[in-house]
Amino acid sequence: MKKGQIVEGNVYRVDFPNKGRVWIEDDGDVIVKNVLPGQRVSVRVKKKRKGKAEGELLSVLRPAENQLTKPKCPHFEVCGGCTYQHISYEDQLSLKEEQVKALLTDVIKAEQHCEGASSCGVSPCPMKKNALEEVWNPIVPSPLDEEYRNKMEFSFGDAYKDGPLALGMHKRGSFYDIVSVEDCRIVDSDFRMILLATQDFFRECDATFFHKIRHEGYLRHLLVRKAKRTEEILIDLVTTTQVDATVAQKYGSEEAMLKAYVACLESLVSDGKLVGKMTGILHTKNDSVADTITDEGTDVLYGQDYFYEELLGLKFKISPFSFFQTNSLGAEKLYETARGFIGELGNDAVVYDLYSGTGTIAQMLSPAAKKVIGVEIVEEAVLAAKENANLNGLTNCEFIAGDVLKVLDDVTEKPDFIVLDPPRDGIHPKALEKIIAYGVDKMVYISCKPTSLARDLEVLQAHGYEVKKIQCVDMFPSTMHVETVALLVRESDQDDEVVSIKVDLDGIELDQGRYVPPEKPTYKDIKQWILDKYGFKVSTLYIAQIKDKVGLEKRKNYNPGSGEGKVPICPPEKEEAIMDAFRHYHLM
Template sequence: MCEGIVEKVKFPNKGIVKVEDSEVTVKNTIPGQKVSFVINKKRKGKAEGRLLEILEKSELENAEANCPHYGVCGGCNYQTLPYEEQLKLKAGQVLELMKAVVPNAEDIFEGIRKSPQQFGYRNKMEYTFGDEVKDGPLALGMHKRGSFYDIVTVDECRIVDDDYRKILGATVAYFRAQDIPFYHRMRHEGYLRHLLVRKAVKTEEILIDLITTTQEICAGESCVNETALLDGWKEQLLALELDGSIAGILHTKNDSVADAVKNEGTEILYGKDYFYEELLGLKFRISPFSFFQTNSLGAEVLYQTAREYIGDSLDEKAEKTVYDLYSGTGTIAQILSPAAKHVIGVEIVEEAVEAAKENAQLNQLKNCDFIAGDVLKVLDSIEEKPDFIVLDPPREGIHPKALEKIIRYGVDRMIYISCKPTSLQRDLEVLQAQGYVVERICCVDMFPGTVHVETVVLLSQHRDKNTCLDERGSRQIEMQASRLASLLAQKPDDTIEIDLDLDELDATSAELKATYQEIKDYVLKEFGLKVSSLYISQVKRKCGIEVGENYNLPKSENARVPQCPKEKEDAIKAALKYFAML
């Protein structure tokens, strides 16, 4: 066992502790804390430690956390820090990363913009049914820190408002009294799975969705009538005194083995299955499974920052074509619509694209088009060339080959919105090598109390548009692509030993988020199923994840290829979500 003082915390959540002449990374810490830990990994001059105990608080911390679940629940690591200190810490982490690749980063860094709300800011929560200890009473809430199985009933959580807490409390109390079992992931038995709650900030409408299996409901030795059970739950909810109004109470069926909220059929128990939310003067229809920023007021700050950075690049003449790449539900595209001739959004998630089309119609925006597909592939099929590009990629950043295509458009300016500054750092290095100059950098705190931060960057073109990629930039892209190719070239039975730090890795593909063996191990541990590399590659292709062109394909056209069974497919998808590949 070791002890030491946390000297600083690097993004994301990596506390640095000096032990003799070496540095040890200890997660879930705050600068200035004295901690005890054990070193559980040491390789190639790097050491990682597992936190055992916080021996002394940092001088930066408040005396007590605002939330009673702090330290037990897996979220809100920074909650004991005053909000101004949280902002300083996040801004400092991003600036340190930017200084490594942007020559004048300190001069153009504009700090961090606050979330309008420090507490009660979330507009959506997905709670899980389970037990806090094995065979304990029914729990409903979040996973305990470091545990796949134990659930903490977060009935006093501070990142949601009081309506969420009342709904959670009433729900868990009702089903405890009825002695209704939760779904056991290993045994695939039980009824209760998840509770999804959404609330519109502007209209204060609430959607409540209970996710269950279709299994027969047994309480003790007797069976329960599902209709009567759900009617009783509905009446409990409608009797609550809430600040908002319940727009709909829903029941969704989900028999997937994956530990994720999945819609296999939804019935309306009360009201309707949607509500409307407003964002920067635009109206959005939200259903239980819609893709939407989970901090509505924070999203307004984020998008206002992006719009401010775009500034004069788009004018009232509306003569320019804008690409909104990784567009989600098209919020940015619709915000830019009045100042553009044509906005084209590209998003890989089909449900998000359908929502974007619906919302554009709702807001009577006729110059927005949305395409479902991988940016890497879709860019080749769009005939209309962009004058301006907005990039809002997922956490892993932009695929190197997609980034190469984006650079070749040679647009004068582009905006990059990033939810992971280490990925942003890597992509900016390539963009700058191609003549782009970083003009402005600003952070936006969308999730107070947590380690997460958004970053907005404005880039301008300072090279001849007609030139090809220069040697340095081409070499960087080739290096990133070769890393992907080296993994994709492995045969299914090959065994490789690797040591990758995903937060510092240059390659962006989901292929590098987890190895095939890690996916196999997760599926075996969580679901008790053995899956092959063939099945994993089949599911990856089905989900639109890049896999080598010939990886695990049959050697001849007539070869019989076994197809992944549904149960194993769901388990693999759960693993992909766990490793942030979906």
């Protein structure tokens, strides 16, 4: 295969996140996005390096057996929002579950799950063919597989160059083009009505949108939030301060134009076109060049700048930019799953809720604990957490603003239980070291990115924690994303029951009871493993330095020199990756 070549092949697997593996006869694998297992596809090779190829999907030559004749959403394959609108929800759940299992099968330590003993002393354990199956619980579906989202950030733009104003989602594979998604299936009818009314209003105004290259224009985003339980709606129009001359000419001023926009939205209520209750309409100014919503000043045009949502009997005040799970009913399932894993805490228990967001988990656990301490780096989220705890009459919740890595040094009360709910990239290695050092008997890890979970679980297990339960919760139907909850229990020699077991050791190489891999990994093996898992390269010199550090033998001197020049020192993040590889290959 060469770059630019068009090839045909069969999709035999799709890995997380949305990485289809297409087998090309006589040439091997090509990684392609937006495909399904069982499809035969035409692909253009975009990149080939060191035997690995990536391609762009050109067409589906033969559909998968489980592929729907007609996708549920008319915008699918054009809009970049959803990945799996063309298979049933049951098949989506199966696919997500298999993707997470594939990531964790080699991570969950087999010897930890021999019945009657903490370890049989042999790795891999001959008594348990698949340790993951012993701790796996079936995936929890979202209560709604359509119209489940409580928040959308729509973008202004055009569907094609110099085309009419569009309001919606980014076109699949495009940074600039916008698809108007008036029939979007993951939000309810109120979102769709507000989107259409806003798009029509500003088309009539002949208002411009913010061009990402020229950094000119007025309209940027429309943020819509709606509570599932209370049905309260909050709308935020995000613009630059560059008021269009045509707008000023038609309305006289930006203020007059915004009043007309509010009247347009109010007419949706008076005409009975909205199911929910509109509690606030806001205007946020944002002149930054980044394609994200940055609050550089927000005015209330109508009502108030917050709304309320209810989860598991608790009430939450939500502002336009507060973090809150985007699937309210799914969040209840997620937190119920986590609560079930946690079990009884005890009235004297101190719980850490690390990466606590707006404090939802902390408040859920507070009635069962002496105290819950939440740590969150986003200060606005901490303020919201404190306000919500007061709103719910909870006096034993403390929320601290700051980085977990730094804040833990200043917290004097030690935890009896820890809940981890980190951002997508997982837990910083040094923060994880501090968390492990507390030595709590149990932790629950809630992950929104299974690749990060797999990395962190390896570290936790290497420090004496066993995975006792693990379960996926689908919070994002029709997309590639999935949440995973894991219960970790610290090994305790005092609690272990010592039993005699008979193990057939035929075919297993032993060295004083310790498993020996058939061959030691080469430097090339270690480099490739790190590149595959972490996405960055390490040098032979760095590997040799870490071998020296931990006392592993080297075959030759990879750190030569006269002493006159400076030798580069392995950075901490690469050292952690190399150590991880050593553990993977049973070198330490």
